[in-house]
Amino acid sequence: MPDTSIGVGVIGLGRAGMIHARHLQRGVSGARLVGVADPTPEALARACGELGLPGGHADYRSLLADPQVDAVIVATPTAYHREITVAAAAAGKHVFCEKPMAMTAPECDEMIAATRGAGVKLQIGFMRRFDRSFVQAKERVDRGEIGQVVQVKSLTHGPSTPQRWMYDLRLSNGPLAEVNSHDIDTLRWFTGSEFTTVYAIGANYRCPDARAEFPDFYDNVLLIGSFANGRQGLIGGAQGVKYAYDARVEILGTEGILTIGHLDDTSVVSCTANGLLRPAVRSWMDLFMEAYRAEAEEFLRCIREDRAPHPDGTDGKRAVEVVNAGNESIRTGRPVDLKPEHKP
Ligand SMILES: NC(=O)c1ccc[n+]([C@@H]2O[C@H](COP(=O)([O-])OP(=O)(O)OC[C@H]3O[C@@H](n4cnc5c(N)ncnc54)[C@H](O)[C@@H]3O)[C@@H](O)[C@H]2O)c1
Structure with missing residues (x-):
């Protein structure tokens, strides 16, 4: 039977990224971890070792080019959220972006427009709403x-x-x-x-x-x-x-x-x-460990059921x-x- 689960890539493998990656690796219903990206060699090697992955991407753009990836979790320092989210939307990937959404309101507008224009979901990581x-x-x-x-x-x-x-x-x-x-x-x-x-x-x-x-x-x-x-x-x-x-x-x-x-x-x-x-x-x-899992599950349900996720880009921008x-x-x-x- 073909694998219909949602392929998820994690971009940024520090504290927040690894929480999401571990949850996905241990099993979030209907999803599988298909790739990781981080430009810091030590962070990438450590993450791949812990997650049992054969290798990862030093450049997030090569992760986005992988057809197995349906959605990405963006957990890099905030200054890179805009660039990565816009590129992910252009590649047709759904985006879960960690809080804070971006550095400025115009950056948030760009992210909202890019994901809406591409018809992909955008959820922001305010996990307390799931606690x-x-x-x-x-x-x-x-x-x-x-x-x-x-x-x-x-x-x-x-x-x-x-x-x-x-x-x-x-x-x-x-x-x-x-x-x-x-x-x-x-x-x-x-x-x-x-x-x-x-x-x-x-x-x-x-x-x-x-x-x-x-x-x-x-x-x-x-x-x-x-x-x-x-x-x-x-x-x-x-x-x-x-x-x-x-x-x-x-x-x-x-x-x-x-x-x-x-x-x-x-x-x-x-x-x-x-x-x-x-x-x-x-x-x-x-x-908040369980809240991180719950927010990821909601993001994936929104993709499967074609619903608008919350908290959304407007919540992030505010x-x-x-x-x-x-x-x-x-x-x-x-x-x-x-x-x-x-x-x-
Ligand atoms: N929801 C929460 O409660 C929560 C908790 C912690 C952090 N965060 C957010 O997550 C983001 C990351 O924070 P952190 O504490 O995990 O930071 P961190 O410094 O622990 O990790 C960031 C990682 O991103 C990598 N990185 C840098 N540039 C990159 C790029 N262009 N592409 C891919 N990876 C890149 C770094 O090498 C590093 O491994 C921040 O926006 C932070 O606010 C959210």
Whole structure:
């Protein structure tokens, strides 16, 4: 019988790319991993070794030329997302693109136009929308359990120091993009609205090695936002916090409050002469592992059933607009209005 499963290629074999590649290799229903690409020889060799592949592509373009590849997962540094997505669409491949979608809104427009023009799917990697707790919270909010949502606060603190390319805001757009894109998407999702004005402050407290070469890099950020429907939002971001991976959300309504997230990794608590030990969540990889699988499964179902995926290019673009407005606010020390054409 001919193999009707969807052939998927993974482009970029770092932390995010390997999560997707491992899921595909271990079995995501109706799909098979058919190729990988990364220009860094060590990353490519390591990935092929772990995944049991005979070889990979140093240039993503040769992966795109492989007729076995029906869809690609783009998990390179953000600055390359536009180029690769546009090339994949031109080659007729469906695209799952990691967040942040791109560096600027015009880049997002190009990606949306290219995938629409080619008639291929485009999904953005906001996997929190597929996490069990987030999904349950959204259902409960939509049922009216806490009345009308009035304020959403979302924080993400990561334990590890950023990858070096992330220090360069021209390549990464900074922690607002790399870390807090998820929080931005969460605020849009739970308020059901779009940011209208943002004010942000940032500073570098934990990455002294970035200070000389990248003086505009910040590893701590606060962003306050107002929404078109009158709701309020607050985002906290930090990198290199060491203590745990910490992602928590508080949704305040007219009739109550709902919270998502916790610091405890398990319900197991030990007590010795050294004190009470409650192991904390160590990595986003642990916390959201099943959500990464669920978002990939949804992407593949959308291809099979010819449905429009969500979160889509517009969701990705809205988050990129907020990132850039936040970075502008940090630079200028002033609130930044999102452009009227970007309001709903
Ligand atoms: N959804 C999530 O929670 C999540 C988590 C981590 C990272 N990400 C996103 O995934 C992307 C990658 O981040 P990461 O942490 O995995 O980075 P990383 O530095 O660990 O890996 C990036 C990999 O891409 C490769 N690469 C660079 N240019 C390339 C090109 N032109 N073609 C193919 N490969 C190329 C690099 O050699 C490297 O192996 C970023 O956009 C990041 O924001 C998303």
